Every structure is written in structure tokens, then in C-alpha cells.
Amino acid sequence: MDHFMCIKFGTLRTFYPDELGKLTKYEFDNNGSISNYCPNVGSKNKCETDLDKIKAGFIWLFEQNIVSRISDLSTEQIDIFIIYIMIWFNYMLRLKSYNNTNNLNDFYTKYTEDNTHYNYCKKHNDDCTITLKSKLGYNNFKEIIDKKKDLLNISFEDMPKFYDAFKLLCNMYTEFNENDPKCTEYLKIANQFVEKYKELNENSDITEGSPYYQIWSTLSNDYDNFKKKCNDVNCNGFPLLPEIKTSQIPIKGSEEIVQNSEVTSSSPSIISKLIPVLSIFAAIPIFMGIGYKYSLFGFRKRSQKQHLREKLKKIKRMDH
Template sequence: MNKEVCEKFENLWDKFPDKLDSSNNYQFQTENFLDGYCGSNSCDTDFEKINGGCLYLFNKIFGTSELFKSVANSNINIVEYIMIWLTYMLNLKNQVGNKTNPIFFYETTINNDKYKNSIPDVTEYKNYKDLIDKKKYFLDMDKKIISNFYEAFKLLCEMYNEFDDKTSYCSKSSEKANKFVKKYDELNKDHSITGNNSYNQLLSTLSKDYDNFKNKYNNTQCSKSSPLPTIEKTKISAQKTVQISEDTSSSSSITTRLFTVLSIFGAIAFFLGISYKYSLFGFRKRFQKQKLREKIKNIKKRINH
């Protein structure tokens, strides 16, 4: 994330606020730049408004190889923020029918040509739909959890937009940072979140982008007067690593013991085989001697007769 990306979201929030009005309708300003992203140059229905905002973000961040390199800094994870916005906005309205609003929107809107048009000179993705499909799990996320992630994301974006390294107004950034860290900690301590790989990925993206902002902030005089708080990173990865290590160690121990037991049985079988071989050889030798004695007796009998 960077200020350029957050400015795109700020432009969107200005023309298409993320709150419903008193009549439970989207507060979409008429005759604004988003109309150009609608088929009739006028976003009339709810889905057309959402679609206009979504296409605007993709066009301004991933629309060309130059934008992908300059605005997105070749970072596909920014799609996660677009998906947070998209899912959050769709969930503001009540579900109609058996399918959730995000799933219904995907099936009816994302499959059109504007999302499928190829983007030349980019190897990381084919088109907007390909980017969305890489993060499609957002469409199934819990509404309440998405709302909390959206709140954290918006605070982070406001920090990027409001910070100016040429001024000494630090209190606003510090205030937003404290709110962000508090919200992040709430998410990080929620076991229903830290136990989910998709949510963990989003936590990781948020923490990295906060650290990037903090590094930029620390290079100014603000860090002396209003230092920013440090977030506690998610521990789920470490726990999984330890668990995997323990499982591997346990498996290795079991394998070692099993190998030892099999080796012992193998050795016993080997020696029993040798013993059997020699005992069998001795039996054959005795049998041959007995046969020889019988032949000698028969010869003597014939001579005597």
C-alpha cells in the first residue's frame, strides 16, 4: 500500500460514501466520474453503482502494466483491499434470495467483458477477473469480520492520505495509528480469525503496510514527539510451525523406533535362517550316512549268501 493507492479509495469515498442514508439507500452522488464505468454512462441500480466503483479501482491500480508497477508497486495483495471494499459495500444491503450479495454480484457482474479484457505486458495476472479469482474467498467471509477488517483498512488508508512528511502535524497520524493498532489487536486476538488462513493472510498484509507507514513516519521529526505504537504480529504461523515441527519430530521418533524393531526382527530371522540351514544340512548328512550303512549291510548279506 502507498499514498497513491489510498488516494484512489479517497476519491471513491468522496463520490460514493460507505454508509447508507436514512432510507437505507446508497449515497451515490449523481453525475460523477464513476458514471463512465457504467454501461449507459449512468449508474442507476445498486449493482451498477458497486460495479462502477469496483471497475474504477481496478482501472486506476491495475489497468495497465505501468500502473501496476507505479501505483501498485507490482503488489497483487492490494487486490485484498479492493475485495474488502467490494464485499463490505455489498453487505450493507440485506440479502435477497438464497445467495449472498457478494456471490450474486460475482455470478452476474464479474463475468462480463470489462472484467475479462486482457491486460498487455503483465505476467502476474491476465485480467481483472483473474485478480478477483485469486482472492475469491473474500466473497464468503463473515459479514461482521469483514466490517472489522474494513474499519482497520480504512484507518490505515486515512493515515497514508493525511500524513505529510513536510509538515510537523503529527498528532493526527498518531491518533489514527492508535485506533488502527487497537482494532488490529482485536482482530489478532479473535480465535475465529487467527484460526483461518484467509484471515491470517489479510492480517499479514495489514501489518506489513502499517510497518511500511511506520518506517516512513519514523524518518521524520514526528517520531520524536509522537511515536507510533507497535502492533503484535499474529502468532498463528509460529504456532503452526511449532506444531509441524512437533509432528515431524514425533513422526521421526516413531519411524526410528519402528526401524529398530524391524531391524531386530530382521536379524532374528536372518540367524534363524542360518540355523535352520545348517540344521537342515546336518539332517541331510546324517540321512546320507544312514543310507550308506544300509547299503554296506546289504552288500555283506549278499557276500555271505
């Protein structure tokens, strides 16, 4: 993020407000070269519908922030600018009731697939494709934007909050003046930004690499960069941002995995403890069977001896 980029977003808001019901005295088509991206109406280009204005504003932001400065921007700066432009595009589509479109990705594709402004890099009618290729490795802006299409998946409820946080951060950059720093004013806006950040940071759906995470990490880095600018002019005491709360995508469930692994790892020891016990229980009926067998044998033996004694007694009586 930089002062120049935020000025361009502010200029666009002057000609095309980002709040419902807010009027402007400026004609949209009079905003510099923006009419170049409007549909042909009669003998000139004119944006008559909100959709026309959103599409034209989207391309104009690319032209002003990236194409016109492409030789001076780093790869990282271009990537950051694209994220902020996509935030504006998503927010405005939803604000102007295009959120009823089933899939904003399909909506985006429909209006960019054959649009020459996306498929070529033109700077003052000169081809800037070679510069774009050497900077980012892409042949046109559509290829770059396609890599950021997942930013269109931010929910309808969360997008206004992200956009508000972006605007607050931009206000800090546009208000900053190193020759006449107004530390109190910067701190006031910074506190508002941090509160908005905390509010959105409660979203439990933030996973690393997700659209939410991309926006948060970008806003966080630009806020830290602004704090450094303020520290250089002795504006201190800015609040810290909390760490981004991320949720892990459960594969099987960590607790379940731990429990299963514990059961698996302890199985040999459990079995080794059970074997002697089971052996004892298995041996009991065996010994009982043997004991029973021997007890029966002993009983029969005693019966036989008793029978012999009685026979002998009878024989003796007969002899007498």
C-alpha cells in the same frame, strides 16, 4: 498502499457513502468516468440501484488505481491494491444487504463472468493486455481477481472491523505530509488502528494462508511502511503491532501423536520388562505341578513302606 490509492477510495466515499443512512449531495454518476460502468438507461449510462453502484465502483477502483498506473506499479503493489479493492467490494455488498446471498463467490461470478471490463485490460480505449501480462502473467483482471476470491469468505461479523482498520490506515497515508508533519495527529490515528488490530487479532480462526491472514499481513506491512515514513521526518513513538495469532490446523492432534509415538517407542522396553515377569508367572504353575507330582510320589512311597512293615510284623507273630 499509497497516498494516491487512498485518495481514490475517499473520492468514491464522497459520491457513494460507506455508512447506512449517510447522505451525499453529489450525484454518483458525476464521479468522473464511473458512469462508463453503469447500465444503459435510455440514452445514457446510469446507476440506479445499490448493486449497480457497487459493481461500477468496483470496476472504477480498478481503473483508477491499477489500469491508469499499470506501467508504474510493481507486481507487489498491484497485488496489494487488489486486496483492498476486494475488501471494499465485500464490505459494501454486506452493508447494502446483499449478505443474504448464499455464497458471495457465486454472486461475484454471476456479475463478472461476461463483463468485458473484467475480461479485457483497457487504458483510455487502448489495449493494456500486453503490459498486464508482462507485469503479472495474467491476460485480464478477472484472472487476477479469481485468485483473490477467497477474500469474499470473510465473515459478516468480521468484515466491518477489517474495513475500519483499512480506513484508519488510509487516513494515516492521506494525512501524511513530509513537509509539514503532524506527528501528534498521526500517532492518534495509529493508536486507533493498533487497538482495532488487537481486537481482530483475537480471532482464533486465523491460519497462515487464509483470507484473514492475507488481510492482516497486508495491513501490518503497510503500517510498518508508514512508521518508516514517519521516522524519516522524526515522528517517533508509534506503537508496535502484536504478532499475528495463528492457529494450527489439527491433523491428528499433536498431543495424541506424541502420546502414540511415546507408546510405540517405549513398547520394546515395556515388553522386555514384562517378559521376565510373565516368565516367572508362567513358571510358577509348572513348578507347582512338578512339586505336586513329586509330593504325591513321595506319599505313595511312604505308604508302600508302611504296608510292608506291617506285613513283616504279622509274619513274625505267626512264626512265634
